[in-house]
Amino acid sequence: xxxxxxxxxxxxxxxxxxxxxxxxxxxxxxxxxxxxxxxxxxxxxxxxxxxxxxxxxxxxxxxxxxxxxxxxxxxxxxxxxxxxxxxxxxxxxxxxxxxxxxxxxxxxxxxxxxxxxxxxxxxxxxxxxxxxxxxxxxxxxxxxxxxxxxxxxxxxxxxxxxxxxxxxxxxxxxxxxxxxxxxxxxxxxxxxxxxxxxxxxxxxxxxxxxxxxxxxxxxxxxxxxxxxxxxxxxxxxxxxxxxxxxxxxxxxxxxxxxxxxxxxxxxxxxxxxxxxxxxxxxxxxxxxxxxxxxxxxxxxxxxxxxxxxxxxxxxxxxxxxxxxxxxxxxxxxxxxxxxxxxxxxxxxxxxxxxxxxxxxxxxxxxxxxxxxxxxxxxxxxxxxxxxxxxxxxxxxxxxxxxxx
Amino acid sequence: xxxxxxxxxxxxxxxxxxxxxxxxxxxxxxxxxxxxxxxxxxxxxxxxxxxxxxxxxxxxxxxxxxxxxxxxxxxxxxxxxxxxxxxxxxxxxxxxxxxxxxxxxxxxxxxxxxxxxxxxxxxxxxxxxxxxxxxxxx
Ligand SMILES: Cc1ncc(COP(=O)(O)O)c(C=O)c1O
Ligand code: FES
Numbered sequence: 001x002x003x004x005x006x007x008x009x010x011x012x013x014x015x016x017x018x019x020x021x022x023x024x025x026x027x028x029x030x031x032x033x034x035x036x037x038x039x040x041x042x043x044x045x046x047x048x049x050x051x052x053x054x055x056x057x058x059x060x061x062x063x064x065x066x067x068x069x070x071x072x073x074x075x076x077x078x079x080x081x082x083x084x085x086x087x088x089x090x091x092x093x094x095x096x097x098x099x100x101x102x103x104x105x106x107x108x109x110x111x112x113x114x115x116x117x118x119x120x121x122x123x124x125x126x127x128x129x130x131x132x133x134x135x136x137x138x139x140x141x142x143x144x145x146x147x148x149x150x151x152x153x154x155x156x157x158x159x160x161x162x163x164x165x166x167x168x169x170x171x172x173x174x175x176x177x178x179x180x181x182x183x184x185x186x187x188x189x190x191x192x193x194x195x196x197x198x199x200x201x202x203x204x205x206x207x208x209x210x211x212x213x214x215x216x217x218x219x220x221x222x223x224x225x226x227x228x229x230x231x232x233x234x235x236x237x238x239x240x241x242x243x244x245x246x247x248x249x250x251x252x253x254x255x256x257x258x259x260x261x262x263x264x265x266x267x268x269x270x271x272x273x274x275x276x277x278x279x280x281x282x283x284x285x286x287x288x289x290x291x292x293x294x295x296x297x298x299x300x301x302x303x304x305x306x307x308x309x310x311x312x313x314x315x316x317x318x319x320x321x322x323x324x325x326x327x328x329x330x331x332x333x334x335x336x337x338x339x340x341x342x343x344x345x346x347x348x349x350x351x352x353x354x355x356x357x358x359x360x361x362x363x364x365x366x367x368x369x370x371x372x373x374x375x376x377x378x379x380x381x382x383x384x385x386x387x388x389x390x391x392x393x394x395x396x397x398x399x400x401x402x403x404x
Numbered sequence: 405x406x407x408x409x410x411x412x413x414x415x416x417x418x419x420x421x422x423x424x425x426x427x428x429x430x431x432x433x434x435x436x437x438x439x440x441x442x443x444x445x446x447x448x449x450x451x452x453x454x455x456x457x458x459x460x461x462x463x464x465x466x467x468x469x470x471x472x473x474x475x476x477x478x479x480x481x482x483x484x485x486x487x488x489x490x491x492x493x494x495x496x497x498x499x500x501x502x503x504x505x506x507x508x509x510x511x512x513x514x515x516x517x518x519x520x521x522x523x524x525x526x527x528x529x530x531x532x533x534x535x536x537x538x539x540x541x542x
Contacts, residue, residue, distance in 0.1 A: 325416065325419050326420070396445070
Protein backbone atom coordinates (compact mmCIF):
# COMPACT_ATOMS: atom_id res chain seq x y z
CA UNK A 1 0.00 0.00 0.00
CA UNK A 2 1.03 3.51 -0.77
CA UNK A 3 1.85 5.30 2.45
CA UNK A 4 2.61 8.66 0.92
CA UNK A 5 -0.05 11.32 1.05
CA UNK A 6 -1.65 12.26 -2.25
CA UNK A 7 -2.79 15.84 -2.62
CA UNK A 8 -5.47 16.34 -5.27
CA UNK A 9 -6.89 19.65 -4.18
CA UNK A 10 -4.64 22.10 -6.02
CA UNK A 11 -7.62 24.20 -7.11
CA UNK A 12 -8.16 25.00 -3.44
CA UNK A 13 -4.55 25.87 -2.74
CA UNK A 14 -1.01 24.65 -3.29
CA UNK A 15 2.20 24.25 -1.31
CA UNK A 16 4.92 26.88 -1.54
CA UNK A 17 7.77 25.60 -3.69
CA UNK A 18 11.43 25.69 -2.80
CA UNK A 19 12.31 28.27 -5.45
CA UNK A 20 9.59 30.65 -4.36
CA UNK A 21 10.48 30.28 -0.71
CA UNK A 22 14.15 30.86 -1.50
CA UNK A 23 13.36 34.03 -3.42
CA UNK A 24 11.23 35.35 -0.56
CA UNK A 25 13.53 34.44 2.29
CA UNK A 26 15.83 37.38 1.92
CA UNK A 27 13.07 39.91 2.52
CA UNK A 28 11.95 38.77 5.95
CA UNK A 29 14.92 39.61 8.14
CA UNK A 30 17.61 40.90 5.81
CA UNK A 31 16.17 43.45 3.40
CA UNK A 32 13.18 44.18 5.53
CA UNK A 33 12.92 47.94 4.98
CA UNK A 34 9.71 49.81 4.28
CA UNK A 35 9.59 50.48 0.54
CA UNK A 36 8.26 53.99 1.15
CA UNK A 37 11.50 55.03 2.91
CA UNK A 38 14.28 56.68 0.92
CA UNK A 39 17.08 54.98 2.88
CA UNK A 40 19.01 52.00 1.65
CA UNK A 41 16.84 49.50 3.51
CA UNK A 42 13.69 50.91 2.04
CA UNK A 43 15.07 51.25 -1.44
CA UNK A 44 16.24 47.65 -1.53
CA UNK A 45 12.69 46.60 -0.77
CA UNK A 46 11.31 49.08 -3.31
CA UNK A 47 13.66 47.68 -5.94
CA UNK A 48 12.52 44.13 -5.21
CA UNK A 49 8.87 45.08 -5.61
CA UNK A 50 9.55 46.95 -8.83
CA UNK A 51 11.41 43.96 -10.24
CA UNK A 52 8.55 41.65 -9.37
CA UNK A 53 6.03 44.05 -10.86
CA UNK A 54 8.01 44.22 -14.08
CA UNK A 55 8.21 40.43 -14.38
CA UNK A 56 4.48 40.10 -13.89
CA UNK A 57 3.72 42.94 -16.29
CA UNK A 58 5.85 41.22 -18.92
CA UNK A 59 4.02 37.96 -18.38
CA UNK A 60 0.61 39.59 -18.75
CA UNK A 61 1.69 41.86 -21.60
CA UNK A 62 0.96 44.87 -19.42
CA UNK A 63 2.82 47.89 -18.07
CA UNK A 64 4.15 47.86 -14.51
CA UNK A 65 1.96 50.87 -13.66
CA UNK A 66 -1.06 48.74 -14.46
CA UNK A 67 -0.41 46.19 -11.70
CA UNK A 68 -1.72 46.67 -8.16
CA UNK A 69 -0.64 44.14 -5.58
CA UNK A 70 -3.39 43.02 -3.24
CA UNK A 71 -3.98 40.40 -0.57
CA UNK A 72 -5.40 38.03 -3.16
CA UNK A 73 -8.01 37.60 -5.86
CA UNK A 74 -10.88 38.40 -3.51
CA UNK A 75 -9.51 41.84 -2.75
CA UNK A 76 -8.60 42.44 -6.38
CA UNK A 77 -12.14 41.53 -7.45
CA UNK A 78 -13.67 43.80 -4.82
CA UNK A 79 -11.44 46.65 -5.92
CA UNK A 80 -12.16 46.12 -9.61
CA UNK A 81 -15.94 46.03 -9.27
CA UNK A 82 -16.56 48.47 -6.46
CA UNK A 83 -13.75 50.77 -7.55
CA UNK A 84 -14.98 51.03 -11.12
CA UNK A 85 -18.63 51.57 -10.21
CA UNK A 86 -17.75 54.16 -7.61
CA UNK A 87 -15.59 56.00 -10.13
CA UNK A 88 -18.18 56.19 -12.88
CA UNK A 89 -21.53 56.24 -11.18
CA UNK A 90 -21.70 60.03 -11.12
CA UNK A 91 -20.69 60.36 -14.74
CA UNK A 92 -23.33 57.91 -15.90
CA UNK A 93 -26.81 58.58 -17.12
CA UNK A 94 -28.88 56.05 -15.26
CA UNK A 95 -27.78 53.32 -12.92
CA UNK A 96 -24.60 51.51 -14.04
CA UNK A 97 -25.28 48.01 -15.31
CA UNK A 98 -23.02 45.02 -14.70
CA UNK A 99 -23.19 41.71 -16.53
CA UNK A 100 -21.65 38.67 -14.91
CA UNK A 101 -22.37 34.93 -14.79
CA UNK A 102 -24.01 32.62 -12.31
CA UNK A 103 -20.88 30.49 -11.96
CA UNK A 104 -18.47 33.20 -10.82
CA UNK A 105 -16.54 32.85 -7.60
CA UNK A 106 -18.35 34.14 -4.53
CA UNK A 107 -15.97 37.10 -4.50
CA UNK A 108 -17.62 38.38 -7.69
CA UNK A 109 -21.18 37.35 -6.87
CA UNK A 110 -21.20 38.78 -3.36
CA UNK A 111 -19.51 41.99 -4.54
CA UNK A 112 -22.17 42.43 -7.21
CA UNK A 113 -24.91 41.78 -4.68
CA UNK A 114 -23.35 44.36 -2.42
CA UNK A 115 -23.45 46.93 -5.23
CA UNK A 116 -27.08 46.07 -5.90
CA UNK A 117 -27.90 46.53 -2.25
CA UNK A 118 -26.23 49.93 -2.22
CA UNK A 119 -28.35 50.71 -5.26
CA UNK A 120 -25.15 51.61 -7.08
CA UNK A 121 -25.60 49.11 -9.86
CA UNK A 122 -28.01 46.81 -11.57
CA UNK A 123 -26.65 43.34 -12.23
CA UNK A 124 -27.53 40.70 -14.80
CA UNK A 125 -26.40 37.16 -13.95
CA UNK A 126 -25.97 35.15 -17.13
CA UNK A 127 -27.06 31.51 -17.09
CA UNK A 128 -24.78 28.72 -18.27
CA UNK A 129 -25.43 25.53 -20.21
CA UNK A 130 -25.01 22.03 -18.80
CA UNK A 131 -21.24 22.18 -19.33
CA UNK A 132 -21.00 25.50 -17.52
CA UNK A 133 -20.48 27.68 -20.59
CA UNK A 134 -22.09 31.07 -21.02
CA UNK A 135 -23.55 31.81 -24.44
CA UNK A 136 -22.25 34.82 -26.35
CA UNK A 137 -25.79 35.33 -27.64
CA UNK A 138 -27.10 35.69 -24.08
CA UNK A 139 -24.37 38.18 -23.34
CA UNK A 140 -25.14 40.22 -26.47
CA UNK A 141 -28.80 40.35 -25.52
CA UNK A 142 -28.02 41.49 -22.00
CA UNK A 143 -25.94 44.49 -23.07
CA UNK A 144 -27.73 47.82 -22.84
CA UNK A 145 -26.68 51.48 -22.98
CA UNK A 146 -26.07 51.57 -19.21
CA UNK A 147 -23.78 48.52 -19.29
CA UNK A 148 -20.38 49.55 -17.94
CA UNK A 149 -18.83 46.32 -16.74
CA UNK A 150 -18.78 42.73 -17.92
CA UNK A 151 -17.18 40.26 -15.53
CA UNK A 152 -16.67 36.63 -16.52
CA UNK A 153 -14.13 34.23 -15.07
CA UNK A 154 -11.59 32.54 -17.35
CA UNK A 155 -11.64 29.09 -15.74
CA UNK A 156 -14.24 28.03 -13.22
CA UNK A 157 -12.73 26.66 -10.02
CA UNK A 158 -15.35 23.97 -9.39
CA UNK A 159 -15.55 22.25 -12.77
CA UNK A 160 -12.67 23.74 -14.76
CA UNK A 161 -14.73 24.92 -17.71
CA UNK A 162 -12.96 27.54 -19.86
CA UNK A 163 -15.15 30.54 -20.69
CA UNK A 164 -14.75 32.26 -24.09
CA UNK A 165 -12.92 35.29 -22.72
CA UNK A 166 -11.15 36.25 -25.95
CA UNK A 167 -14.41 36.09 -27.87
CA UNK A 168 -16.12 38.30 -25.31
CA UNK A 169 -13.15 40.66 -25.45
CA UNK A 170 -13.49 40.98 -29.21
CA UNK A 171 -17.21 41.59 -28.95
CA UNK A 172 -16.73 44.33 -26.37
CA UNK A 173 -14.01 45.93 -28.46
CA UNK A 174 -16.40 46.20 -31.39
CA UNK A 175 -19.15 47.67 -29.26
CA UNK A 176 -16.74 50.13 -27.68
CA UNK A 177 -15.59 51.43 -31.07
CA UNK A 178 -19.08 52.61 -31.86
CA UNK A 179 -19.60 53.83 -28.32
CA UNK A 180 -16.52 56.02 -28.53
CA UNK A 181 -17.54 57.57 -31.83
CA UNK A 182 -20.89 58.37 -30.21
CA UNK A 183 -19.15 59.88 -27.17
CA UNK A 184 -20.55 57.21 -24.87
CA UNK A 185 -18.56 55.66 -22.09
CA UNK A 186 -17.07 52.27 -22.94
CA UNK A 187 -17.79 48.88 -21.41
CA UNK A 188 -14.98 47.61 -19.20
CA UNK A 189 -14.16 43.92 -19.10
CA UNK A 190 -12.98 42.04 -16.04
CA UNK A 191 -11.83 38.45 -15.84
CA UNK A 192 -10.62 36.34 -12.93
CA UNK A 193 -7.68 34.23 -14.11
CA UNK A 194 -6.89 32.62 -10.77
CA UNK A 195 -7.45 29.10 -12.11
CA UNK A 196 -6.20 29.80 -15.64
CA UNK A 197 -2.84 31.44 -15.12
CA UNK A 198 -0.73 28.31 -15.17
CA UNK A 199 -2.28 26.71 -18.21
CA UNK A 200 -3.82 29.27 -20.57
CA UNK A 201 -2.79 32.41 -22.39
CA UNK A 202 -3.36 35.26 -19.97
CA UNK A 203 -1.98 38.08 -22.11
CA UNK A 204 -4.31 41.02 -21.47
CA UNK A 205 -4.35 42.14 -25.11
CA UNK A 206 -4.91 38.62 -26.39
CA UNK A 207 -7.88 38.38 -24.05
CA UNK A 208 -9.02 41.96 -24.56
CA UNK A 209 -9.57 42.63 -20.87
CA UNK A 210 -9.33 45.89 -18.92
CA UNK A 211 -9.30 44.34 -15.48
CA UNK A 212 -7.83 41.01 -14.43
CA UNK A 213 -7.44 39.48 -11.00
CA UNK A 214 -5.56 36.54 -9.55
CA UNK A 215 -4.37 34.93 -6.35
CA UNK A 216 -0.88 33.55 -5.86
CA UNK A 217 -1.59 30.58 -3.62
CA UNK A 218 -2.96 28.49 -6.47
CA UNK A 219 0.48 28.45 -8.04
CA UNK A 220 2.89 27.78 -5.19
CA UNK A 221 2.99 31.23 -3.55
CA UNK A 222 1.91 31.67 0.09
CA UNK A 223 -1.72 32.54 0.78
CA UNK A 224 -2.46 36.23 1.06
CA UNK A 225 -1.02 37.83 -2.04
CA UNK A 226 -2.46 38.51 -5.46
CA UNK A 227 -2.97 41.35 -7.87
CA UNK A 228 -5.28 43.42 -9.97
CA UNK A 229 -4.29 44.41 -13.47
CA UNK A 230 -6.11 47.52 -14.66
CA UNK A 231 -5.67 48.86 -18.16
CA UNK A 232 -4.46 52.44 -18.23
CA UNK A 233 -7.34 54.94 -18.04
CA UNK A 234 -9.73 52.46 -16.48
CA UNK A 235 -11.53 54.54 -13.87
CA UNK A 236 -10.93 53.20 -10.38
CA UNK A 237 -11.50 54.55 -6.88
CA UNK A 238 -9.44 52.87 -4.23
CA UNK A 239 -11.35 50.87 -1.67
CA UNK A 240 -8.74 50.81 1.05
CA UNK A 241 -7.74 54.30 2.18
CA UNK A 242 -4.51 55.34 3.83
CA UNK A 243 -1.00 55.87 2.53
CA UNK A 244 -0.04 56.41 -1.08
CA UNK A 245 1.13 52.88 -1.94
CA UNK A 246 0.33 51.06 -5.19
CA UNK A 247 -0.17 54.20 -7.27
CA UNK A 248 -2.55 55.47 -4.62
CA UNK A 249 -4.94 52.65 -5.43
CA UNK A 250 -4.32 50.35 -2.50
CA UNK A 251 -3.09 51.81 0.76
CA UNK A 252 -0.98 49.87 3.24
CA UNK A 253 2.66 48.92 3.53
CA UNK A 254 3.51 46.44 0.80
CA UNK A 255 3.90 42.76 1.63
CA UNK A 256 7.41 42.73 0.21
CA UNK A 257 8.42 39.06 0.59
CA UNK A 258 5.11 37.80 -0.76
CA UNK A 259 5.21 40.17 -3.71
CA UNK A 260 8.71 38.89 -4.48
CA UNK A 261 7.37 35.33 -4.22
CA UNK A 262 4.53 36.13 -6.60
CA UNK A 263 6.98 37.47 -9.18
CA UNK A 264 9.19 34.42 -8.85
CA UNK A 265 6.25 32.04 -9.20
CA UNK A 266 5.02 33.77 -12.35
CA UNK A 267 8.51 33.54 -13.76
CA UNK A 268 8.40 29.78 -13.08
CA UNK A 269 4.97 29.47 -14.65
CA UNK A 270 6.32 31.11 -17.78
CA UNK A 271 9.33 28.80 -17.90
CA UNK A 272 7.40 25.60 -17.31
CA UNK A 273 4.08 26.24 -18.99
CA UNK A 274 4.37 23.97 -22.01
CA UNK A 275 5.77 21.13 -19.99
CA UNK A 276 3.34 21.37 -17.11
CA UNK A 277 0.29 21.62 -19.39
CA UNK A 278 1.43 18.42 -21.07
CA UNK A 279 2.06 16.59 -17.81
CA UNK A 280 -1.16 17.61 -16.14
CA UNK A 281 -3.29 17.05 -19.20
CA UNK A 282 -1.97 13.51 -19.43
CA UNK A 283 -2.67 12.83 -15.76
CA UNK A 284 -6.19 14.21 -16.04
CA UNK A 285 -6.97 12.09 -19.09
CA UNK A 286 -5.80 9.02 -17.25
CA UNK A 287 -7.80 9.89 -14.15
CA UNK A 288 -10.99 10.62 -16.10
CA UNK A 289 -10.71 7.40 -18.07
CA UNK A 290 -10.15 5.36 -14.92
CA UNK A 291 -12.93 6.95 -12.88
CA UNK A 292 -15.50 6.75 -15.68
CA UNK A 293 -15.04 2.98 -15.77
CA UNK A 294 -17.25 2.92 -12.68
CA UNK A 295 -21.00 2.77 -13.06
CA UNK A 296 -23.18 5.72 -12.12
CA UNK A 297 -20.40 8.28 -12.44
CA UNK A 298 -20.55 11.33 -14.70
CA UNK A 299 -17.86 13.87 -15.63
CA UNK A 300 -18.85 17.51 -15.38
CA UNK A 301 -17.63 20.30 -17.62
CA UNK A 302 -16.65 19.77 -21.22
CA UNK A 303 -14.16 17.37 -22.72
CA UNK A 304 -12.63 19.96 -25.09
CA UNK A 305 -13.10 23.19 -23.21
CA UNK A 306 -11.78 22.23 -19.82
CA UNK A 307 -8.72 23.33 -17.94
CA UNK A 308 -6.24 20.47 -17.61
CA UNK A 309 -6.06 20.48 -13.82
CA UNK A 310 -9.69 20.02 -12.75
CA UNK A 311 -11.92 16.95 -13.06
CA UNK A 312 -15.26 17.02 -11.29
CA UNK A 313 -17.57 14.03 -11.15
CA UNK A 314 -21.11 13.34 -10.01
CA UNK A 315 -21.28 10.02 -8.23
CA UNK A 316 -24.67 8.45 -7.74
CA UNK A 317 -25.55 6.91 -4.43
CA UNK A 318 -22.69 8.41 -2.41
CA UNK A 319 -22.51 11.74 -0.65
CA UNK A 320 -19.56 14.06 -1.32
CA UNK A 321 -18.41 14.77 2.20
CA UNK A 322 -18.51 11.09 3.10
CA UNK A 323 -16.40 10.28 0.02
CA UNK A 324 -14.02 13.07 0.93
CA UNK A 325 -13.59 11.68 4.45
CA UNK A 326 -12.93 8.17 3.19
CA UNK A 327 -10.39 9.50 0.70
CA UNK A 328 -8.78 11.52 3.44
CA UNK A 329 -8.62 8.42 5.58
CA UNK A 330 -6.64 6.81 2.74
CA UNK A 331 -4.30 9.81 2.68
CA UNK A 332 -5.86 11.48 -0.35
CA UNK A 333 -7.12 15.07 -0.42
CA UNK A 334 -10.09 15.84 -2.70
CA UNK A 335 -13.03 18.22 -2.46
CA UNK A 336 -16.78 18.28 -3.01
CA UNK A 337 -19.51 20.76 -3.87
CA UNK A 338 -22.21 18.92 -1.92
CA UNK A 339 -24.47 20.82 0.46
CA UNK A 340 -23.22 18.72 3.35
CA UNK A 341 -19.63 19.77 2.66
CA UNK A 342 -20.36 23.48 2.62
CA UNK A 343 -20.51 25.28 5.91
CA UNK A 344 -23.79 26.89 4.87
CA UNK A 345 -25.34 23.55 3.88
CA UNK A 346 -26.10 24.77 0.40
CA UNK A 347 -25.23 22.87 -2.74
CA UNK A 348 -22.61 24.41 -5.00
CA UNK A 349 -24.07 27.39 -6.84
CA UNK A 350 -21.97 26.43 -9.84
CA UNK A 351 -23.44 22.94 -10.17
CA UNK A 352 -26.91 24.36 -9.52
CA UNK A 353 -26.42 26.89 -12.34
CA UNK A 354 -25.37 24.00 -14.59
CA UNK A 355 -28.76 22.46 -13.97
CA UNK A 356 -27.64 19.81 -11.50
CA UNK A 357 -30.41 19.18 -8.92
CA UNK A 358 -29.34 19.13 -5.24
CA UNK A 359 -29.75 15.36 -4.93
CA UNK A 360 -27.19 14.95 -7.74
CA UNK A 361 -24.70 17.59 -6.60
CA UNK A 362 -24.92 15.73 -3.29
CA UNK A 363 -22.50 13.27 -4.92
CA UNK A 364 -20.05 15.74 -6.45
CA UNK A 365 -16.35 15.10 -6.17
CA UNK A 366 -13.56 17.33 -7.46
CA UNK A 367 -10.03 16.20 -8.18
CA UNK A 368 -7.59 19.00 -8.98
CA UNK A 369 -4.05 18.33 -10.09
CA UNK A 370 -0.75 20.07 -9.60
CA UNK A 371 2.91 19.75 -10.44
CA UNK A 372 3.72 17.26 -7.70
CA UNK A 373 1.26 14.63 -8.89
CA UNK A 374 2.51 11.46 -10.54
CA UNK A 375 1.09 8.77 -12.73
CA UNK A 376 1.48 6.27 -9.88
CA UNK A 377 -0.67 8.40 -7.64
CA UNK A 378 -3.41 8.49 -10.25
CA UNK A 379 -3.20 4.68 -10.52
CA UNK A 380 -3.74 4.40 -6.80
CA UNK A 381 -6.71 6.77 -6.82
CA UNK A 382 -8.32 4.83 -9.65
CA UNK A 383 -7.68 1.63 -7.75
CA UNK A 384 -9.31 2.66 -4.49
CA UNK A 385 -12.15 4.74 -5.96
CA UNK A 386 -14.49 1.74 -6.46
CA UNK A 387 -13.76 0.58 -2.91
CA UNK A 388 -14.85 3.91 -1.51
CA UNK A 389 -17.99 4.39 -3.54
CA UNK A 390 -19.11 0.80 -3.12
CA UNK A 391 -18.71 1.08 0.61
CA UNK A 392 -20.96 4.14 0.67
CA UNK A 393 -23.43 2.75 -1.82
CA UNK A 394 -23.84 -0.38 0.27
CA UNK A 395 -24.66 1.86 3.18
CA UNK A 396 -27.31 3.82 1.30
CA UNK A 397 -31.01 2.96 1.27
CA UNK A 398 -33.06 2.22 -1.82
CA UNK A 399 -30.38 2.19 -4.45
CA UNK A 400 -30.67 -1.43 -5.40
CA UNK A 401 -28.97 -1.09 -8.77
CA UNK A 402 -25.73 -0.22 -7.05
CA UNK A 403 -25.87 -2.86 -4.35
CA UNK A 404 -24.01 -5.39 -6.35
CA UNK B 405 -2.98 18.82 20.34
CA UNK B 406 -4.30 16.60 17.57
CA UNK B 407 -7.71 18.13 17.90
CA UNK B 408 -7.47 20.07 14.67
CA UNK B 409 -10.04 18.08 12.72
CA UNK B 410 -13.60 19.11 12.00
CA UNK B 411 -14.76 15.77 13.35
CA UNK B 412 -13.75 13.93 16.49
CA UNK B 413 -11.75 10.71 16.24
CA UNK B 414 -14.88 8.76 17.20
CA UNK B 415 -16.88 10.23 14.35
CA UNK B 416 -14.14 9.36 11.90
CA UNK B 417 -13.95 5.86 13.29
CA UNK B 418 -17.67 5.35 12.75
CA UNK B 419 -17.41 6.72 9.21
CA UNK B 420 -14.63 4.27 8.47
CA UNK B 421 -16.21 1.30 10.24
CA UNK B 422 -19.91 1.91 10.71
CA UNK B 423 -21.77 -0.54 12.94
CA UNK B 424 -25.02 -2.31 12.08
CA UNK B 425 -25.25 -1.33 8.45
CA UNK B 426 -27.83 -2.99 6.29
CA UNK B 427 -31.39 -4.11 6.18
CA UNK B 428 -33.55 -6.32 8.40
CA UNK B 429 -35.90 -8.44 6.35
CA UNK B 430 -39.46 -8.24 7.70
CA UNK B 431 -38.62 -5.67 10.34
CA UNK B 432 -40.96 -5.09 13.27
CA UNK B 433 -40.44 -1.37 12.98
CA UNK B 434 -38.97 0.73 10.21
CA UNK B 435 -38.76 4.41 9.40
CA UNK B 436 -37.24 6.49 6.64
CA UNK B 437 -36.46 10.10 7.33
CA UNK B 438 -35.01 12.74 5.06
CA UNK B 439 -33.19 15.92 5.70
CA UNK B 440 -34.65 18.84 3.79
CA UNK B 441 -31.57 20.95 4.54
CA UNK B 442 -29.10 18.99 2.49
CA UNK B 443 -30.99 16.05 1.02
CA UNK B 444 -29.73 13.03 2.89
CA UNK B 445 -31.82 9.95 3.65
CA UNK B 446 -31.70 7.65 6.64
CA UNK B 447 -33.59 4.41 7.22
CA UNK B 448 -33.69 2.50 10.48
CA UNK B 449 -34.92 -1.08 10.96
CA UNK B 450 -35.89 -2.67 14.29
CA UNK B 451 -36.34 -6.26 15.35
CA UNK B 452 -38.34 -6.39 18.55
CA UNK B 453 -38.54 -9.25 21.02
CA UNK B 454 -40.06 -9.84 24.41
CA UNK B 455 -38.21 -10.60 27.64
CA UNK B 456 -38.93 -10.77 31.35
CA UNK B 457 -37.99 -7.76 33.38
CA UNK B 458 -35.70 -8.59 36.26
CA UNK B 459 -37.71 -7.17 39.13
CA UNK B 460 -41.37 -7.61 38.49
CA UNK B 461 -41.14 -10.65 36.29
CA UNK B 462 -43.23 -8.83 33.73
CA UNK B 463 -42.84 -9.00 29.98
CA UNK B 464 -41.38 -6.10 28.10
CA UNK B 465 -40.52 -5.25 24.50
CA UNK B 466 -36.91 -4.64 23.74
CA UNK B 467 -34.80 -3.92 20.70
CA UNK B 468 -33.23 -7.19 19.77
CA UNK B 469 -31.63 -6.04 16.59
CA UNK B 470 -31.25 -2.79 14.72
CA UNK B 471 -29.79 -1.85 11.37
CA UNK B 472 -29.49 1.33 9.37
CA UNK B 473 -28.99 2.61 5.87
CA UNK B 474 -27.84 6.17 5.27
CA UNK B 475 -27.03 8.33 2.30
CA UNK B 476 -25.44 11.41 3.77
CA UNK B 477 -22.39 13.12 5.19
CA UNK B 478 -19.87 11.87 7.72
CA UNK B 479 -21.96 13.11 10.63
CA UNK B 480 -25.07 11.42 9.25
CA UNK B 481 -23.25 8.10 8.94
CA UNK B 482 -21.59 8.38 12.34
CA UNK B 483 -24.77 9.36 14.18
CA UNK B 484 -26.81 6.58 12.62
CA UNK B 485 -24.09 4.08 13.39
CA UNK B 486 -23.75 5.36 16.95
CA UNK B 487 -27.46 5.36 17.69
CA UNK B 488 -27.77 1.73 16.63
CA UNK B 489 -25.07 0.72 19.08
CA UNK B 490 -26.78 2.74 21.80
CA UNK B 491 -30.25 1.23 21.43
CA UNK B 492 -29.39 -2.39 20.88
CA UNK B 493 -30.72 -4.43 23.80
CA UNK B 494 -32.63 -1.52 25.34
CA UNK B 495 -36.32 -1.50 26.18
CA UNK B 496 -38.50 1.21 24.67
CA UNK B 497 -38.50 3.35 27.76
CA UNK B 498 -34.72 3.60 27.80
CA UNK B 499 -34.41 3.80 24.01
CA UNK B 500 -36.96 6.60 23.96
CA UNK B 501 -34.73 8.62 26.26
CA UNK B 502 -31.90 8.78 23.75
CA UNK B 503 -31.76 12.33 22.48
CA UNK B 504 -29.78 13.64 19.58
CA UNK B 505 -27.56 15.45 22.06
CA UNK B 506 -26.77 12.17 23.75
CA UNK B 507 -25.76 10.69 20.40
CA UNK B 508 -23.60 13.70 19.59
CA UNK B 509 -21.99 13.52 23.02
CA UNK B 510 -21.28 9.83 22.67
CA UNK B 511 -19.42 10.70 19.48
CA UNK B 512 -17.25 13.21 21.29
CA UNK B 513 -19.26 16.14 19.98
CA UNK B 514 -20.28 17.38 16.53
CA UNK B 515 -19.65 20.68 14.77
CA UNK B 516 -22.60 23.04 15.25
CA UNK B 517 -23.73 22.96 11.65
CA UNK B 518 -23.78 19.16 11.79
CA UNK B 519 -26.11 18.83 14.75
CA UNK B 520 -29.08 18.51 12.41
CA UNK B 521 -27.66 15.20 11.18
CA UNK B 522 -27.94 13.85 14.73
CA UNK B 523 -31.50 15.13 14.95
CA UNK B 524 -32.23 12.98 11.94
CA UNK B 525 -30.85 9.85 13.60
CA UNK B 526 -32.91 10.44 16.75
CA UNK B 527 -35.98 11.09 14.62
CA UNK B 528 -35.49 7.87 12.69
CA UNK B 529 -35.36 5.90 15.95
CA UNK B 530 -38.50 7.51 17.38
CA UNK B 531 -40.39 6.94 14.16
CA UNK B 532 -39.30 3.32 13.87
CA UNK B 533 -40.51 2.64 17.45
CA UNK B 534 -43.79 4.36 16.68
CA UNK B 535 -44.10 2.32 13.51
CA UNK B 536 -43.80 -0.85 15.61
CA UNK B 537 -46.32 0.36 18.17
CA UNK B 538 -48.84 1.25 15.49
CA UNK B 539 -48.49 -2.18 13.95
CA UNK B 540 -49.20 -3.73 17.35
CA UNK B 541 -52.46 -1.84 17.71
CA UNK B 542 -53.87 -3.21 14.51
C1 LIG C 1 -11.45 31.39 -9.46
C2 LIG C 1 -11.13 31.93 -8.12
N1 LIG C 1 -11.30 33.23 -7.87
C3 LIG C 1 -11.01 33.75 -6.67
C4 LIG C 1 -10.53 32.99 -5.63
C5 LIG C 1 -10.27 33.65 -4.32
O1 LIG C 1 -8.94 33.69 -3.99
P1 LIG C 1 -8.49 34.24 -2.55
O2 LIG C 1 -9.28 33.50 -1.54
O3 LIG C 1 -7.05 33.93 -2.49
O4 LIG C 1 -8.77 35.70 -2.53
C6 LIG C 1 -10.34 31.62 -5.85
C7 LIG C 1 -9.84 30.72 -4.81
O5 LIG C 1 -10.52 30.36 -3.88
C8 LIG C 1 -10.65 31.09 -7.12
O6 LIG C 1 -10.51 29.78 -7.37
S1 FES D 1 -26.19 14.73 5.84
FE1 FES D 1 -25.95 16.71 5.00
S2 FES D 1 -24.87 17.74 6.49
FE2 FES D 1 -25.08 15.82 7.34
